[in-house]
Amino acid sequence: MILGVVSPALAAVKCFPEKIKSVQVARGGDLFYTTVTGVRRKLTHMSQYEATAMLSLLKDSMGTNQIIQVSYPDGYDCKKPDLTVHADLLMMQDPAVQ
Known part of the structure; x- marks a missing residue:
């Protein structure tokens, strides 16, 4: 399942x-997640229409073999924590199926 809004021109x-x-919803409604490698990122804000589905996918992936892939705007550095930039897309996938 893929969620998000992506402009093909960007x-x-x-x-x-x-x-x-881990998954965190902070006061004010920002949704964050932390990867197993310890990188913490902002996913979206709970006021956005995709937030409930994104939160559900994150929770469903925890404690399973499912992995998450997230896309961010051009120029984003995935190796560094970022608590300001919203994701463009979230995808959950089974690593056994390629």
Whole structure:
């Protein structure tokens, strides 16, 4: 399942598919996640129409073999924590199916 809004005219950065260690909804409604490698990122804001589905996918992936791949706007650095930039797309996938 793929969620998000992506403009075909804009380039995107796909972060490496990873397992999710934790999910956090902060006061004010920002949705964050932390990968098993310890990188913490902003996913979206709970006021956005895709937020509930994204939160559900993150929760469903935790404790399973499912991995998450997230795309961000062009220029995003997936190796560094970022608590400001919203994701463009979230995809959950089974690593056994390629």
